[in-house]
Amino acid sequence: MSLSARAVLFCLLLSISSVAFAQFDTADVLGTVRDQSGAFVSDSRVTLENVNTGVVNSATTDQNGNFTFFNVRIGQYTLKAEAAGFKAAVANQFTVNVGARQRVDLVLEVGATTERVVVEAAAAALETDSSGRGQVINSKAIVNLPLNGRAYADLALLTPGVRKSVLENQSTTNRDASFNVNGQRSAFNSFLIDGVDNNAYGTSNQGFSNQVVQLTPDAVAEFRVETNNFSAEYGRAAGAVINATTRSGTNAFHGAAWDYLRNTKLNAVGFFAPAGGIKPVYIQNQFGGAFGGPIRKDKIFIFADYEGLRRSSRTRTLATVPTADYRAGRFGIPIRNPLTGEAFANGVLPASQITPFAKNVMDILPLPNLPGNANNFESLPSATIKDNKGDVRYDHYLTQKVTTFFRYSHREMNVFDPPAIPGAGGGDSNGNTA
Numbered sequence: 054m055s056l057s058a059r060a061v062l063f064c065l066l067l068s069i070s071s072v073a074f075a076q077f078d079t080a081d082v083l084g085t086v087r088d089q090s091g092a093f094v095s096d097s098r099v100t101l102e103n104v105n106t107g108v109v110n111s112a113t114t115d116q117n118g119n120f121t122f123f124n125v126r127i128g129q130y131t132l133k134a135e136a137a138g139f140k141a142a143v144a145n146q147f148t149v150n151v152g153a154r155q156r157v158d159l160v161l162e163v164g165a166t167t168e169r170v171v172v173e174a175a176a177a178a179l180e181t182d183s184s185g186r187g188q189v190i191n192s193k194a195i196v197n198l199p200l201n202g203r204a205y206a207d208l209a210l211l212t213p214g215v216r217k218s219v220l221e222n223q224s225t226t227n228r229d230a231s232f233n234v235n236g237q238r239s240a241f242n243s244f245l246i247d248g249v250d251n252n253a254y255g256t257s258n259q260g261f262s263n264q265v266v267q268l269t270p271d272a273v274a275e276f277r278v279e280t281n282n283f284s285a286e287y288g289r290a291a292g293a294v295i296n297a298t299t300r301s302g303t304n305a306f307h308g309a310a311w312d313y314l315r316n317t318k319l320n321a322v323g324f325f326a327p328a329g330g331i332k333p334v335y336i337q338n339q340f341g342g343a344f345g346g347p348i349r350k351d352k353i354f355i356f357a358d359y360e361g362l363r364r365s366s367r368t369r370t371l372a373t374v375p376t377a378d379y380r381a382g383r384f385g386i387p388i389r390n391p392l393t394g395e396a397f398a399n400g401v402l403p404a405s406q407i408t409p410f411a412k413n414v415m416d417i418l419p420l421p422n423l424p425g426n427a428n429n430f431e432s433l434p435s436a437t438i439k440d441n442k443g444d445v446r447y448d449h450y451l452t453q454k455v456t457t458f459f460r461y462s463h464r465e466m467n468v469f470d471p472p473a474i475p476g477a478g479g480g481d482s483n484g485n486t487a
Contacts, residue, residue: 078248078298080149083121084157086114086134086142093118094161097136104129104146105303107351110453124456127151127274127298132159132175140164147176150191151277151298154183187279187293188212192300195270196309203313203339203360205270206230206244209295212278229262234280234293239263243290246297247460266462269360271309271343272444274300299460301448302354306346313339334367334433354448362440367433371423372474374430380415382407418474434471441465 082101086094099120101110105128112120114134132144139161149155156177162170190208200207209215209232218231218239231239244251244264251264276297279287287294315337341360348355378385382402389396390406397403421429442464450456 078151078245078296079124079126080151080153080155081121081123082125082130082132082149082155082157083119084132084159086118086120086136086159086161088139088161089163094134094136094139097134097139097161099159100133100135101125102131102133104131105305106301106354106450107304108450125149125155126301126456132157133169134159134161135166136161137166138163139166141166141169143169143171144175145171145173150189151275152185152279152296153189153277183284184282185279185284186281187277187283189275189277191275192273195273195275200270203270204229205268205273205276205297206232206264206295208276209278209293212280212293214280215278215293229267230264230295232293237292239292241290241292242295243287243293244295244297245287247299247458251297266444267442267464268297268299268444268462269341269343269358269442271311271341271360272299272356272358274298299444299446300343300345300356300358301446301458302345302347302356304347304350304354306344308342308344310342311340313337333369334365336366337362337364339363352450356446357444359441359443362438364436364438364440366436368436370432370434371428372430372432373427374418374421374474375415376421376426376429379426430474432474436471437469439467 084099086097086099088094093114093116095114095116095118097114097118099112099114101112101122102108103126106126108126110122110125112122114120127149129146130149131146133141135141140163142159142161144157144159147155147157157175158177159172159175188211190211194211195205195208198208206229209230210217214235216233218228218233228239230242230244232242233239234242240263242263246264246266246268251266253261253263253265276295279294279296280292283290283294287296315335317332317334317336339360339362341358343356343358345354345356347353382404384400384402386400387396387398388400388402419430423429423431442462444460444462446458446460448456448458
Protein backbone atom coordinates (compact mmCIF):
# COMPACT_ATOMS: atom_id res chain seq x y z
CA MET A 54 0.00 0.00 0.00
CA SER A 55 1.41 3.37 -1.00
CA LEU A 56 1.95 6.22 1.46
CA SER A 57 -0.86 8.29 -0.05
CA ALA A 58 -3.29 5.37 0.17
CA ARG A 59 -2.37 4.87 3.81
CA ALA A 60 -3.01 8.56 4.52
CA VAL A 61 -6.44 8.36 2.85
CA LEU A 62 -7.31 5.25 4.88
CA PHE A 63 -6.18 6.96 8.10
CA CYS A 64 -8.34 10.03 7.40
CA LEU A 65 -11.30 7.75 6.58
CA LEU A 66 -10.93 5.95 9.91
CA LEU A 67 -10.83 9.29 11.71
CA SER A 68 -13.95 10.48 9.94
CA ILE A 69 -16.02 7.41 10.91
CA SER A 70 -14.61 6.99 14.41
CA SER A 71 -16.93 9.65 15.79
CA VAL A 72 -19.91 7.27 15.58
CA ALA A 73 -18.38 4.89 18.13
CA PHE A 74 -19.24 6.47 21.46
CA ALA A 75 -17.42 4.42 24.08
CA GLN A 76 -17.91 5.71 27.61
CA PHE A 77 -14.87 4.45 29.50
CA ASP A 78 -13.77 7.30 31.79
CA THR A 79 -16.32 9.81 30.47
CA ALA A 80 -20.12 9.88 30.71
CA ASP A 81 -23.25 10.76 28.76
CA VAL A 82 -25.83 13.38 29.68
CA LEU A 83 -29.21 12.87 28.05
CA GLY A 84 -32.78 13.93 28.54
CA THR A 85 -36.08 15.10 27.07
CA VAL A 86 -37.50 18.62 26.81
CA ARG A 87 -41.30 18.94 27.10
CA ASP A 88 -43.80 21.74 27.56
CA GLN A 89 -46.29 21.96 30.45
CA SER A 90 -48.81 19.78 28.60
CA GLY A 91 -46.25 17.01 28.19
CA ALA A 92 -45.72 17.55 24.47
CA PHE A 93 -42.20 17.25 23.09
CA VAL A 94 -40.36 20.49 22.27
CA SER A 95 -38.21 20.01 19.19
CA ASP A 96 -35.42 22.28 17.94
CA SER A 97 -34.86 23.70 21.42
CA ARG A 98 -31.31 24.71 22.28
CA VAL A 99 -29.78 22.83 25.21
CA THR A 100 -26.57 24.08 26.85
CA LEU A 101 -24.41 22.00 29.23
CA GLU A 102 -21.82 23.91 31.29
CA ASN A 103 -19.09 22.56 33.56
CA VAL A 104 -19.19 24.60 36.76
CA ASN A 105 -15.49 24.13 37.58
CA THR A 106 -13.89 24.58 34.16
CA GLY A 107 -16.41 26.84 32.43
CA VAL A 108 -16.44 24.54 29.37
CA VAL A 109 -19.76 24.83 27.49
CA ASN A 110 -21.37 22.35 25.07
CA SER A 111 -24.61 22.84 23.18
CA ALA A 112 -27.04 20.59 21.34
CA THR A 113 -30.47 20.76 19.68
CA THR A 114 -33.40 18.50 20.56
CA ASP A 115 -34.80 16.18 17.89
CA GLN A 116 -38.45 15.79 16.88
CA ASN A 117 -39.11 13.80 20.07
CA GLY A 118 -37.52 16.45 22.28
CA ASN A 119 -34.50 14.25 23.04
CA PHE A 120 -30.90 15.38 23.37
CA THR A 121 -27.63 13.64 24.23
CA PHE A 122 -24.17 14.92 25.14
CA PHE A 123 -21.52 12.26 24.59
CA ASN A 124 -18.07 11.92 26.20
CA VAL A 125 -18.80 14.31 29.07
CA ARG A 126 -15.98 14.64 31.60
CA ILE A 127 -16.93 13.99 35.20
CA GLY A 128 -17.71 16.99 37.39
CA GLN A 129 -20.41 19.45 38.42
CA TYR A 130 -22.72 20.74 35.67
CA THR A 131 -25.72 22.95 34.97
CA LEU A 132 -28.11 22.43 32.06
CA LYS A 133 -30.24 25.04 30.29
CA ALA A 134 -32.96 24.59 27.68
CA GLU A 135 -34.27 27.46 25.51
CA ALA A 136 -36.98 27.62 22.82
CA ALA A 137 -38.95 30.37 21.11
CA GLY A 138 -42.08 31.29 23.04
CA PHE A 139 -40.92 29.63 26.27
CA LYS A 140 -39.11 30.71 29.39
CA ALA A 141 -35.60 29.27 29.72
CA ALA A 142 -35.42 26.25 32.04
CA VAL A 143 -32.24 25.76 34.06
CA ALA A 144 -31.45 22.53 35.89
CA ASN A 145 -29.85 23.15 39.24
CA GLN A 146 -26.23 21.99 39.67
CA PHE A 147 -25.85 18.20 39.40
CA THR A 148 -23.02 15.68 39.40
CA VAL A 149 -21.84 13.60 36.44
CA ASN A 150 -20.00 10.44 37.48
CA VAL A 151 -17.54 8.30 35.58
CA GLY A 152 -19.12 5.95 33.04
CA ALA A 153 -22.66 7.15 33.82
CA ARG A 154 -25.64 7.88 31.58
CA GLN A 155 -27.10 10.79 33.50
CA ARG A 156 -30.69 11.71 32.61
CA VAL A 157 -31.84 15.32 33.05
CA ASP A 158 -35.37 16.12 31.84
CA LEU A 159 -36.67 19.69 31.61
CA VAL A 160 -40.13 21.25 31.28
CA LEU A 161 -40.53 24.60 29.52
CA GLU A 162 -43.17 27.12 30.57
CA VAL A 163 -44.81 29.52 28.15
CA GLY A 164 -43.33 33.00 28.45
CA ALA A 165 -40.62 35.35 27.27
CA THR A 166 -37.25 33.84 26.42
CA THR A 167 -35.59 36.41 28.65
CA GLU A 168 -37.21 34.82 31.69
CA ARG A 169 -35.83 31.71 33.32
CA VAL A 170 -37.09 28.98 35.65
CA VAL A 171 -34.64 27.12 37.91
CA VAL A 172 -35.60 23.48 38.27
CA GLU A 173 -34.58 21.68 41.46
CA ALA A 174 -33.69 17.97 41.32
CA ALA A 175 -34.01 17.80 37.53
CA ALA A 176 -31.26 15.18 37.35
CA ALA A 177 -32.53 11.65 37.88
CA ALA A 178 -31.37 10.15 41.18
CA LEU A 179 -31.42 6.62 39.77
CA GLU A 180 -29.60 5.68 36.58
CA THR A 181 -32.23 4.00 34.40
CA ASP A 182 -30.61 4.42 30.98
CA SER A 183 -27.90 1.76 31.35
CA SER A 184 -27.85 -1.86 32.46
CA GLY A 185 -24.63 -1.58 34.47
CA ARG A 186 -24.82 -2.04 38.22
CA GLY A 187 -22.13 -0.91 40.62
CA GLN A 188 -20.99 1.87 42.88
CA VAL A 189 -19.11 5.14 42.46
CA ILE A 190 -16.41 6.02 45.00
CA ASN A 191 -15.96 9.79 44.86
CA SER A 192 -12.93 11.92 45.64
CA LYS A 193 -14.05 12.85 49.16
CA ALA A 194 -14.31 9.20 50.17
CA ILE A 195 -11.00 8.36 48.48
CA VAL A 196 -9.08 11.09 50.32
CA ASN A 197 -10.84 11.06 53.71
CA LEU A 198 -11.44 7.38 54.43
CA PRO A 199 -8.53 5.61 56.20
CA LEU A 200 -6.29 3.65 53.84
CA ASN A 201 -3.44 1.65 55.31
CA GLY A 202 -0.84 1.91 52.56
CA ARG A 203 -2.79 4.55 50.57
CA ALA A 204 -3.97 2.18 47.83
CA TYR A 205 -7.12 3.71 46.33
CA ALA A 206 -8.30 0.34 44.96
CA ASP A 207 -8.83 -0.95 48.52
CA LEU A 208 -11.99 1.17 48.63
CA ALA A 209 -13.56 -1.23 46.13
CA LEU A 210 -14.40 -3.22 49.28
CA LEU A 211 -17.18 -0.67 49.89
CA THR A 212 -19.07 -2.27 46.99
CA PRO A 213 -21.40 -5.20 47.75
CA GLY A 214 -20.06 -8.55 46.56
CA VAL A 215 -16.38 -7.58 46.78
CA ARG A 216 -13.90 -9.22 49.18
CA LYS A 217 -10.12 -9.42 49.46
CA SER A 218 -8.66 -12.46 47.77
CA VAL A 219 -6.25 -14.88 49.39
CA LEU A 220 -3.43 -13.27 47.40
CA GLU A 221 -3.97 -9.94 49.18
CA ASN A 222 -4.50 -11.50 52.60
CA GLN A 223 -1.12 -13.24 52.73
CA SER A 224 1.16 -12.22 55.58
CA THR A 225 3.95 -11.29 53.16
CA THR A 226 4.16 -10.05 49.56
CA ASN A 227 0.50 -9.01 49.44
CA ARG A 228 -0.81 -8.43 45.95
CA ASP A 229 -2.32 -4.98 45.42
CA ALA A 230 -5.86 -4.68 44.02
CA SER A 231 -6.58 -8.40 44.28
CA PHE A 232 -10.32 -8.89 44.85
CA ASN A 233 -12.89 -11.64 44.46
CA VAL A 234 -16.07 -10.13 43.03
CA ASN A 235 -19.24 -12.20 43.20
CA GLY A 236 -17.11 -15.29 43.78
CA GLN A 237 -14.91 -14.83 40.69
CA ARG A 238 -11.13 -15.07 40.61
CA SER A 239 -9.18 -11.87 41.11
CA ALA A 240 -7.63 -12.26 37.65
CA PHE A 241 -11.12 -11.89 36.11
CA ASN A 242 -11.36 -8.19 37.05
CA SER A 243 -10.51 -5.42 34.62
CA PHE A 244 -8.83 -2.13 35.61
CA LEU A 245 -9.09 1.06 33.56
CA ILE A 246 -7.51 4.47 34.13
CA ASP A 247 -8.70 7.37 31.97
CA GLY A 248 -10.22 4.85 29.56
CA VAL A 249 -6.90 3.02 29.07
CA ASP A 250 -6.36 -0.64 29.95
CA ASN A 251 -4.43 -0.81 33.24
CA ASN A 252 -4.25 -4.58 33.78
CA ALA A 253 -0.97 -6.27 34.71
CA TYR A 254 -1.12 -9.35 32.50
CA GLY A 255 2.31 -10.74 33.43
CA THR A 256 2.36 -14.18 35.06
CA SER A 257 5.29 -13.23 37.30
CA ASN A 258 3.59 -10.40 39.18
CA GLN A 259 2.40 -12.45 42.16
CA GLY A 260 2.95 -10.35 45.24
CA PHE A 261 2.95 -7.08 43.33
CA SER A 262 -0.23 -5.61 41.80
CA ASN A 263 -3.08 -6.39 39.42
CA GLN A 264 -2.59 -2.86 38.06
CA VAL A 265 0.22 -1.43 35.98
CA VAL A 266 -0.22 2.11 37.35
CA GLN A 267 -1.06 2.42 41.06
CA LEU A 268 -2.34 5.96 41.52
CA THR A 269 -2.03 7.82 44.79
CA PRO A 270 -5.50 8.57 46.24
CA ASP A 271 -5.09 12.34 45.80
CA ALA A 272 -4.65 11.81 42.05
CA VAL A 273 -7.96 9.96 41.63
CA ALA A 274 -11.02 12.07 40.87
CA GLU A 275 -13.31 9.07 41.37
CA PHE A 276 -13.70 5.48 40.28
CA ARG A 277 -16.61 3.21 39.52
CA VAL A 278 -16.82 -0.48 40.44
CA GLU A 279 -19.25 -2.19 38.06
CA THR A 280 -20.06 -5.69 39.22
CA ASN A 281 -22.95 -6.76 37.00
CA ASN A 282 -24.54 -6.22 33.57
CA PHE A 283 -21.90 -3.73 32.43
CA SER A 284 -21.62 -2.71 28.81
CA ALA A 285 -19.94 -5.00 26.28
CA GLU A 286 -17.52 -2.17 25.42
CA TYR A 287 -15.49 -3.06 28.52
CA GLY A 288 -15.00 -6.69 27.47
CA ARG A 289 -12.98 -9.57 29.01
CA ALA A 290 -14.15 -9.06 32.62
CA ALA A 291 -16.11 -11.85 34.31
CA GLY A 292 -15.60 -10.27 37.74
CA ALA A 293 -15.81 -6.48 37.86
CA VAL A 294 -14.72 -3.38 35.95
CA ILE A 295 -12.84 -0.87 38.12
CA ASN A 296 -12.96 2.30 36.06
CA ALA A 297 -10.88 5.17 37.49
CA THR A 298 -10.27 8.67 36.22
CA THR A 299 -7.49 11.00 37.28
CA ARG A 300 -8.05 14.51 38.56
CA SER A 301 -7.65 17.45 36.22
CA GLY A 302 -7.15 21.14 36.72
CA THR A 303 -9.99 23.64 36.97
CA ASN A 304 -10.36 27.41 36.71
CA ALA A 305 -9.36 27.67 40.38
CA PHE A 306 -5.94 26.69 41.69
CA HIS A 307 -6.08 23.89 44.23
CA GLY A 308 -3.44 21.82 45.98
CA ALA A 309 -2.75 19.42 48.84
CA ALA A 310 0.21 18.12 50.82
CA TRP A 311 0.49 15.15 53.18
CA ASP A 312 2.91 13.23 55.34
CA TYR A 313 1.99 10.00 57.13
CA LEU A 314 4.46 8.74 59.72
CA ARG A 315 4.70 5.38 61.44
CA ASN A 316 7.47 4.76 63.95
CA THR A 317 8.03 2.00 66.48
CA LYS A 318 9.02 4.57 69.09
CA LEU A 319 5.48 5.95 68.98
CA ASN A 320 3.93 2.56 69.74
CA ALA A 321 2.56 1.73 73.19
CA VAL A 322 4.47 -0.88 75.20
CA GLY A 323 2.58 -4.18 75.36
CA PHE A 324 1.96 -6.21 78.49
CA PHE A 325 4.43 -8.91 77.43
CA ALA A 326 8.06 -8.14 76.70
CA PRO A 327 9.29 -9.12 73.20
CA ALA A 328 10.64 -12.67 73.02
CA GLY A 329 14.38 -12.82 73.50
CA GLY A 330 14.44 -9.13 74.36
CA ILE A 331 14.46 -8.25 70.64
CA LYS A 332 11.89 -5.64 69.65
CA PRO A 333 10.82 -5.41 65.98
CA VAL A 334 11.31 -2.06 64.25
CA TYR A 335 8.97 -0.47 61.69
CA ILE A 336 9.61 3.08 60.46
CA GLN A 337 7.62 4.42 57.51
CA ASN A 338 7.23 7.88 56.03
CA GLN A 339 4.72 8.39 53.20
CA PHE A 340 4.66 11.94 51.88
CA GLY A 341 3.71 13.92 48.81
CA GLY A 342 1.72 16.71 47.24
CA ALA A 343 -0.69 17.55 44.43
CA PHE A 344 -1.44 20.76 42.54
CA GLY A 345 -3.75 21.75 39.72
CA GLY A 346 -5.09 24.83 37.99
CA PRO A 347 -5.64 26.67 34.72
CA ILE A 348 -3.05 27.48 32.09
CA ARG A 349 -5.67 29.28 30.04
CA LYS A 350 -9.08 29.87 31.64
CA ASP A 351 -11.91 27.72 30.24
CA LYS A 352 -9.47 26.10 27.78
CA ILE A 353 -6.25 24.57 29.11
CA PHE A 354 -5.69 22.93 32.51
CA ILE A 355 -2.92 21.01 34.23
CA PHE A 356 -2.67 18.73 37.28
CA ALA A 357 0.38 17.05 38.82
CA ASP A 358 1.04 14.90 41.88
CA TYR A 359 3.97 13.15 43.59
CA GLU A 360 4.19 10.63 46.41
CA GLY A 361 7.26 9.14 48.09
CA LEU A 362 7.57 6.19 50.44
CA ARG A 363 10.52 5.45 52.72
CA ARG A 364 10.28 2.33 54.85
CA SER A 365 12.80 0.65 57.12
CA SER A 366 11.82 -2.41 59.11
CA ARG A 367 13.46 -5.01 61.29
CA THR A 368 11.42 -8.16 61.86
CA ARG A 369 12.26 -10.88 64.35
CA THR A 370 13.35 -13.86 62.25
CA LEU A 371 14.21 -17.42 63.28
CA ALA A 372 16.63 -19.59 61.34
CA THR A 373 18.43 -22.90 61.84
CA VAL A 374 22.25 -22.89 61.89
CA PRO A 375 24.72 -25.69 62.74
CA THR A 376 25.71 -25.98 66.38
CA ALA A 377 29.35 -26.05 67.56
CA ASP A 378 29.18 -29.87 67.85
CA TYR A 379 27.88 -30.23 64.31
CA ARG A 380 30.65 -27.99 62.99
CA ALA A 381 33.23 -30.24 64.71
CA GLY A 382 31.63 -33.38 63.27
CA ARG A 383 30.04 -34.54 66.55
CA PHE A 384 26.49 -35.66 65.75
CA GLY A 385 25.79 -37.87 68.78
CA ILE A 386 24.14 -40.62 66.71
CA PRO A 387 25.54 -43.28 64.35
CA ILE A 388 26.12 -41.83 60.88
CA ARG A 389 27.16 -43.17 57.48
CA ASN A 390 28.90 -41.61 54.49
CA PRO A 391 26.28 -41.90 51.73
CA LEU A 392 28.94 -41.93 49.00
CA THR A 393 31.39 -44.51 50.35
CA GLY A 394 29.16 -46.37 52.76
CA GLU A 395 31.70 -45.95 55.58
CA ALA A 396 29.98 -46.04 58.99
CA PHE A 397 30.84 -44.08 62.14
CA ALA A 398 29.13 -45.83 64.99
CA ASN A 399 30.30 -43.32 67.60
CA GLY A 400 28.64 -40.46 65.72
CA VAL A 401 31.90 -38.55 65.31
CA LEU A 402 33.03 -37.55 61.83
CA PRO A 403 36.84 -37.37 61.47
CA ALA A 404 38.28 -34.02 60.43
CA SER A 405 39.58 -35.64 57.25
CA GLN A 406 35.98 -36.23 56.15
CA ILE A 407 35.07 -32.52 56.31
CA THR A 408 35.85 -30.88 52.96
CA PRO A 409 37.40 -27.39 52.73
CA PHE A 410 34.22 -26.12 51.06
CA ALA A 411 32.04 -27.33 53.93
CA LYS A 412 34.44 -25.81 56.44
CA ASN A 413 34.30 -22.42 54.66
CA VAL A 414 30.50 -22.49 54.71
CA MET A 415 30.49 -23.31 58.43
CA ASP A 416 32.87 -20.46 59.13
CA ILE A 417 30.56 -17.95 57.41
CA LEU A 418 27.46 -18.97 59.34
CA PRO A 419 27.01 -17.53 62.84
CA LEU A 420 26.77 -19.66 65.96
CA PRO A 421 23.32 -20.30 67.50
CA ASN A 422 22.06 -17.77 70.02
CA LEU A 423 19.07 -19.90 71.11
CA PRO A 424 19.02 -23.43 72.56
CA GLY A 425 18.16 -26.47 70.47
CA ASN A 426 19.06 -27.78 67.03
CA ALA A 427 16.20 -26.14 65.09
CA ASN A 428 15.16 -22.45 65.00
CA ASN A 429 18.19 -21.77 67.12
CA PHE A 430 19.21 -18.42 65.64
CA GLU A 431 17.27 -15.22 66.27
CA SER A 432 17.97 -11.98 64.38
CA LEU A 433 16.50 -8.65 63.30
CA PRO A 434 17.39 -8.32 59.58
CA SER A 435 16.81 -4.86 58.11
CA ALA A 436 14.57 -4.40 55.04
CA THR A 437 14.26 -1.10 53.18
CA ILE A 438 11.90 0.27 50.52
CA LYS A 439 12.40 3.46 48.54
CA ASP A 440 9.43 4.29 46.32
CA ASN A 441 8.74 7.38 44.17
CA LYS A 442 5.72 7.83 41.90
CA GLY A 443 3.89 10.68 40.23
CA ASP A 444 1.51 11.76 37.47
CA VAL A 445 1.03 14.77 35.20
CA ARG A 446 -2.21 15.45 33.33
CA TYR A 447 -2.80 18.10 30.65
CA ASP A 448 -6.34 18.92 29.39
CA HIS A 449 -7.03 21.05 26.33
CA TYR A 450 -10.57 21.92 25.16
CA LEU A 451 -10.05 22.87 21.53
CA THR A 452 -13.72 23.28 20.54
CA GLN A 453 -17.09 22.12 21.85
CA LYS A 454 -16.68 18.84 19.97
CA VAL A 455 -12.90 18.37 20.07
CA THR A 456 -11.07 17.87 23.35
CA THR A 457 -7.77 16.25 24.18
CA PHE A 458 -5.80 15.27 27.26
CA PHE A 459 -2.38 13.82 28.01
CA ARG A 460 -1.32 11.93 31.14
CA TYR A 461 2.11 10.63 32.07
CA SER A 462 2.62 8.32 35.05
CA HIS A 463 5.96 7.13 36.39
CA ARG A 464 7.05 4.97 39.30
CA GLU A 465 10.46 3.81 40.53
CA MET A 466 10.73 1.44 43.46
CA ASN A 467 13.86 -0.04 45.06
CA VAL A 468 13.40 -2.89 47.53
CA PHE A 469 16.12 -4.62 49.54
CA ASP A 470 15.11 -7.87 51.23
CA PRO A 471 17.63 -9.02 53.84
CA PRO A 472 18.69 -12.65 54.37
CA ALA A 473 17.40 -14.54 57.38
CA ILE A 474 21.04 -15.34 58.28
CA PRO A 475 23.69 -12.58 58.24
CA GLY A 476 26.30 -13.10 55.55
CA ALA A 477 24.02 -15.15 53.29
CA GLY A 478 23.34 -12.25 50.88
CA GLY A 479 20.14 -10.34 50.17
CA GLY A 480 17.80 -9.49 47.34
CA ASP A 481 17.52 -6.17 45.53
CA SER A 482 14.76 -5.43 43.05
CA ASN A 483 13.89 -2.37 41.01
CA GLY A 484 10.51 -1.55 39.51
CA ASN A 485 9.55 1.11 36.99
CA THR A 486 6.08 1.92 35.69
CA ALA A 487 5.34 4.54 33.09
